[in-house]
Amino acid sequence: MIRVLLADDEMMIRAGVAAILGADEDIEVVGQAADGREAVELVLGVRPDVALLDIRMPRLDGLAAAAEIRKVAPETAVVMLTTFGEDEYIARALGEGASGFLLKSGDPRELIAGVRAVADGAAFLSPKVAHRVIAQLSGERLSRGAAAREQVAGLTDREREVLALVGSGLSNADIAGRLFVVEGTVKAYVSAILNRLGAKNRVQAAIVAYEAGLVGG
Known part of the structure; x- marks a missing residue:
């Protein structure tokens, strides 16, 4: 069961999102918050797998939360x-360090897919957001590529292989199946890669993979 905490200052939005998530038998909403500060406090209390945060909230906005x-x-x-x-x-x-970014105007199926993806250790951006990120990276890739390649050069061959798969959006389970190793081994590789790259999460590591040319785009 994927345990989710939902934070939004609009009650109707919380009710709607909770209803969508509740329709999936593998997802349970374990807490709801009306502001960012309350969201942080609830996370400490219920320890959810995923925290869904609105950006504009009182007391503490979603980004600070x-x-x-x-x-x-x-x-x-x-x-x-x-x-x-x-x-x-x-x-x-x-x-x-967010692992996903979803627009409220998106398809409800994106919400379910996003929650499932990040709970499984992958990253998820709604298609509209992904398009904008890729466009931005494409414009900056030449200037940032050299730095990214220097970062990646410090990885082992196996770590670069895992990083490329992370950059392709694969979860730990998918990578394990692709490389014929156990999932725990993949988690260890990903942790080592994040440390060496100085990345907060898989999204930032994926960006480095893209800029270094490990992932096509």
């Missing part, structure tokens, strides 16, 4: 859920 959650409960994956798709929000959310 995401940063705190990643510090105090790193085992909880953070997904930003918002009506805002501006690049500044996307960049800040990923910079704070």
